[in-house]
Amino acid sequence: MRAYERLLKYVVIRTPSDENSKTVPSSECQFNLARLLVQELKDLGVSDAKVDEHCYVYAHLPASPGCEDKTKIGFIAHMDTVSDFCEHDIIPIVTANYDGKDFVLGTSGRTISTDTFRHLPDLRGRTLITSDGTSILGADDKAGIAEIMTVVERLNTERIPHGPLSIAFTPDEEIGAGASHFNVEEFGADYAYTLDGDTEGEIQFENFNACKADFMIEGVNVHPGSSKNTMVNASLVAMEINSMLPSGDTPRDTEDYEGFFHLVSMSGEVGHARLQYIVRDHDASSFEVRQQTLRHIEKLMNGKWGPNTVKLTITQQYRNMSEIIDGCRHLIDNAKKACENAGVTPLILPIRGGTDGAQLSFKGLPCPNLGTGGHGYHGPYEHITAEGMDLAADVVLELVKIYAAI
Numbered sequence: 001m002r003a004y005e006r007l008l009k010y011v012v013i014r015t016p017s018d019e020n021s022k023t024v025p026s027s028e029c030q031f032n033l034a035r036l037l038v039q040e041l042k043d044l045g046v047s048d049a050k051v052d053e054h055c056y057v058y059a060h061l062p063a064s065p066g067c068e069d070k071t072k073i074g075f076i077a078h079m080d081t082v083s084d085f086c087e088h089d090i091i092p093i094v095t096a097n098y099d100g101k102d103f104v105l106g107t108s109g110r111t112i113s114t115d116t117f118r119h120l121p122d123l124r125g126r127t128l129i130t131s132d133g134t135s136i137l138g139a140d141d142k143a144g145i146a147e148i149m150t151v152v153e154r155l156n157t158e159r160i161p162h163g164p165l166s167i168a169f170t171p172d173e174e175i176g177a178g179a180s181h182f183n184v185e186e187f188g189a190d191y192a193y194t195l196d197g198d199t200e201g202e203i204q205f206e207n208f209n210a211c212k213a214d215f216m217i218e219g220v221n222v223h224p225g226s227s228k229n230t231m232v233n234a235s236l237v238a239m240e241i242n243s244m245l246p247s248g249d250t251p252r253d254t255e256d257y258e259g260f261f262h263l264v265s266m267s268g269e270v271g272h273a274r275l276q277y278i279v280r281d282h283d284a285s286s287f288e289v290r291q292q293t294l295r296h297i298e299k300l301m302n303g304k305w306g307p308n309t310v311k312l313t314i315t316q317q318y319r320n321m322s323e324i325i326d327g328c329r330h331l332i333d334n335a336k337k338a339c340e341n342a343g344v345t346p347l348i349l350p351i352r353g354g355t356d357g358a359q360l361s362f363k364g365l366p367c368p369n370l371g372t373g374g375h376g377y378h379g380p381y382e383h384i385t386a387e388g389m390d391l392a393a394d395v396v397l398e399l400v401k402i403y404a405a406i
Contacts, residue, residue, distance in 0.1 A: 001150065001153065002150065002386060002389070003146040003147045003149075003150040003386075003390060003392070003393050004127070004129060004384075004385075004386035004389050004390075006146035006149055007092075007129065007139060007142055007143055007146040007389065008092050008094070008129070010033060010036075010138070010142040010145060011090050011092055011138035011139070012089070012090055012091075013029075013032050013033045013036065014029060014081075014086060014089075014090060014138075015027070015029050015030045015032070015079050015080050015081055015138075016081050016083040016174075017030070017080035017081070017083065017172045017173075017174050017177075018175070019083075019175040024054045024172070024180070024181055025055040025080070025171035025172050026171070026172050026175060027080070030055050030079050030080055030171045030172075031051070033079045034051040034055050034056075034169065034171070035051060037049075037057050037079075037145065037149070038051050038057055038059075040149060041057075041059045041149075041152065041167070044149070044152050044153055044156060045156055046059045046060070046061060046167070048060055054171070054181040055079070056168060056169070056170055056171065056182060056183065057079075057167075057170075058166070058167070058168050058183070058186055058187060059166075059167040059168075060164070060165065060166055060167070060188060061152065061155065061162065061164070061165040061166075062164065063162065063164045063165075064161040064162050064163075064404070066161070067161055067162060067163045067164075067404050068164070069163075070162075070163025070164065070403060070404055070406075071163060071191065071403050071406070072164045072165075072166065072188060072189045072190045072191075073163065073164075073165060073166070073189055073190065073191050073192060073193070073399070073400070074165065074166030074167065074168065074187055074188075074191070074193075074365075075151070075165070075166075075167055075192065075193055075195060075396060076167075076168045076169070076170060076192055076194045076195070076356060076360075076367065077141045077142075077144030077145040077147075077169055077170075077194065077195045077196060078141045078144070078169065078170045078172075078173035078174070078194075078196065078356060079141075079142070079145065079169050079170065079171055080171050080173055080174050080178075081136055081138045081140065081141075081142075081174060082136065082140075082174050082378050083174075084136070084378065084379065085134070085135050085136045085379060085380050086135060086136055087135070088134070088135065089135075090131055090135045090136065090138055091106075091131060091132040091134075091135070092129060092130070093105075093106065093129070093130050093131065093132055094386075095127065095128045095129075096127050097126075097127070098123055098124065098125070098126055098127065098128035098385075099124060100114075100120055100121040100122070100123060100124030101114060102114055102120075103120070103128065103130065103383075104133075105130055105131065105132060105133025105380065105381075106133050106134070107132075107133075108132060108133025108134045108380065109133070110380055110381065112130065112376070112381050112383060116381075117375060117376060117381070117383075119199075119375065123385055126385040126386065126387045126388070127385055127386035127387065128383060128384075128385055129383065129384050130382070130383045131380060131382065134380065136378070136379065136380060137382040137383065138382075139372065139374040139377070139382055139383075139384045140196070140372075140374060140377040140378065140382065141173065141195070141196045141372070143195075143372040143373060143374050143384055143389055143392070144194070144195030144196050144372045145169055145195075146389065147195055147372060147389055147392050147393040147396060148167060148169075148195060148396065151397050151400070154393075154397060155397075155400065160397070160400070160401065161401075161404050162400045162401070162403075162404045163400075163403055163404050164188075164189075165189075165400065166187050166192070168182070168187055168192075170182060170356055173196070173355070173356050176210070176317045176318065176354070178359075179356045179358075179359035179360050179363065180359075182356070182359075182360060182363070184360070184363050184364055184365050187365070189365065191328065191331055191365070191366050191367070192357070192360065192365055192366070192367045193335070193357070193367065193368055193369065193370050193396075193399070194355045194356055194357040194360075194367055194368075194369045194370070195369075195370050195371075195372050195396065196356070196357075196370075196372065197355075197371035197372060198371050198372070198373075198375055198377070199347060199371045199373065199375070200344055200371050200372070200373040200388045200389075200391040200392040200395065201339050201344040201345050201346055201347045201391070201395065202347045202349055202369070202371030203332060203335045203336060203339070203347065203348050203349075203368060203370060203371075204348070204349055204350065204351045204355075204368060204369040204370075204371075205321060205322055205325040205331070205332055205348075205369070206257075206282060206321070206322040206350040206351065207282075207318070207320055207322075207350070207353065207358045207369075208259070208280035208281060208282055208318075208320065208351065208352065208353060208354055209280070209282065209283075209284055209318070210278065210279070210280050210316075210317040210318050210354055211278070211279050211291065211315060211316050212276070212277070212278055212279070212314070212317060213261075213276075213277040213278075213279055213291075213294050213312065213313070213314050213315075214274070214275070214276050214277075214313045215238065215241055215275040215276075215277075215298070215310060215311070215312055216272075216274055216310070216311045216313070217234040217237045217238050217272065217273040217274065217275075217301075217309060217310050217311075218234060218271070218272060218308065218310075218311075219231070219233055219234030219237065219270050219272060219273070219309070220232040220271075221269075221270040232305050232309060234272050235268035235269060235270065235273045237273065237305060237309065238268050238273040238274070238275050240301070241275060241297055241301060241310070242263060242266075242275065244297050244300075245261050246261070250262065251352075255352075256350060256352075257282045257350055259280050259281030259283070259287065259290060260279075260280055260281075261277055261279055262278045262279075262280070263275060263276070263277055264276050264277065277294075278317075279291065279294070279314075280352070280353075282350060284319075294312055294314065295312060295314075297310075297312075298311070298312040317354065318354045318358040318359050319358065319362060321357060321358045321361040321362070321366075321368070323361075323362075325361065325366055325368055328366045331366060331368050332348070332368060334399060334402050334403065335370065335395075335399060336348070337398075337402060338396075338398035338399040338401075338402055339395050339398075341401075341402075342391060342394035342395045342397075342398045343391070344394070344395055347371070351369060355367075355369045357369050370392070370395065371392060372384070372388075372389065372392050373387075373389045373392045374388070
């Protein structure tokens with residue numbers, strides 16, 4: 001079975017994680033996919049496949065005869081999706097021989113435009129997979145799952161020699177908790193790769209340092225007719241806070257290694273308001289300066305509007321895995337070689353985000369990231385091609401062969 005055929009089966013199982021939940025996993029629906037994957041792994045001959053109480057799927061492929069002493073490597077993908085554009089059934093659309101031009105997404109009124117997605121002409125002639133435009137597709141990261149499963153099948157059916165292999169599928173990656181309950185010891189690998197990137201051939205080992213910043217603003221709400229020197233409008237204070245951040249440090253205005261402040265949610269009235277940001281920077285020193293900027297704003301606002309008007313809470317999320325991967329460069333060198341063996345151009349790029357691998361690297365499992373062939377993640381414009389998925393699976397298969405030969 002080709003990887004895209006598996007993807008079509010997985011994406012219709014909705015698995016949005018919930019950042020407001022206190023449970024693990026954050027949404028019960030993730031178990032629906034986890035149980036399916038366990039059964040599929042068993043059907044492929046992986047007898048120890050299981051899902052634990054936290055919705056982590058673990059499985060192991062014993063080494064081929066003569067390869068028992070080879071490096072233990074693993075492959076990881078996440079089962080959850082973002083919660084945005086995930087309110088109803090996901091309807092995938094498969095378009096063979098795509099013409100590389102603007103693509104209308106069903107009757108949604110949305111179009112994947114070449115003006116916005118400039119790589120589209122490069123996909124001409126491929127089989128394009130999208131949603132109908134009313135939802136996400138879910139290729140992030142069900143494409144990674146499908147590719148790993150396809151590799152497992154090919155290893156068995158083609159009798160390809162391999163060392164000890166570990167497989168894991170995680171919940172809650174999209175809310176930054178995918179590695180929180182990951183059992184590194186049970187996983188049992190020395191090194192691993194997440195399949196959670198974009199274009200096939202991507203190799204990523206530099207990610208953002210990341211935190212969440214939450215401003216809670218308490219105003220003073222009195223009758224507007226008698227509010228002179230008394231009212232403190234929490235919504236206006238919130239606007240003032242945002243105006244004090246660098247206007248060009250947003251995701252839209254930055255690229256590559258440039259960091260940002262990203263306002264992800266805002267709500268408010270006169271008496272109470274809230275601003276929620278995510279803060280990102282590749283450089284650890286710059287990342288700390290960004291947090292100091294936020295704390296300084298909190299201090300200024302409380303000095304101006306009164307003590308306890310503004311409360312800032314900063315929650316750390318993950319660190320730049322390059323600190324760890326720099327000590328095991330064979331992971332990157334072998335990934336480049338695997339791409340070349342598969343006929344794919346290696347693309348070493350920084351991640352403008354994070355993966356489970358960032359946290360796992362600091363838990364003792366060095367874990368760079370590989371591309372899955374997808375584009376436009378986290379929204380209704382998400383798309384991927386069957387051929388890109390085939391190539392991404394080929395890269396993983398070549399990695400397995402490389403580690404079985406050294």
